[in-house]
Amino acid sequence: MKKTILLLAVILFTFSCESNEWNAENKKAFMDACNSDGTIGAYCECYLDNLIENDINVLESSMLTSDEANRIGESCFDKL
Numbered sequence: 001m002k003k004t005i006l007l008l009a010v011i012l013f014t015f016s017c018e019s020n021e022w023n024a025e026n027k028k029a030f031m032d033a034c035n036s037d038g039t040i041g042a043y044c045e046c047y048l049d050n051l052i053e054n055d056i057n058v059l060e061s062s063m064l065t066s067d068e069a070n071r072i073g074e075s076c077f078d079k080l
Contacts, residue, residue: 020057022048030058046076 019026027048034044050072051061064072 020059022052022058026058040080042079043073043076046079047073050075 030048031041031044034047035041054072056064056072
């Protein structure tokens with residue numbers, strides 16, 4: 001369920017951003033969308049770090065398959 005929420009958050013926030021780069025504004029938008037209820041901040045931060053480390057920009061992050069999103073977030077599951 002949290003994976004689905006994360007994926008939807010990434011898609012929604014992607015269309016609200018003008019830049020495809022992970023600038024401060026896009027990082028904040030991602031974190032706000034991902035951690036909207038305030039309970040999974042550490043997971044969201046870890047996931048965002050993994051996106052950046054894997055050179056996946058904002059637009060590309062919105063087009064990840066479920067398998068790709070799971071692979072990127074796998075190392076962050078201990079943060080949930």
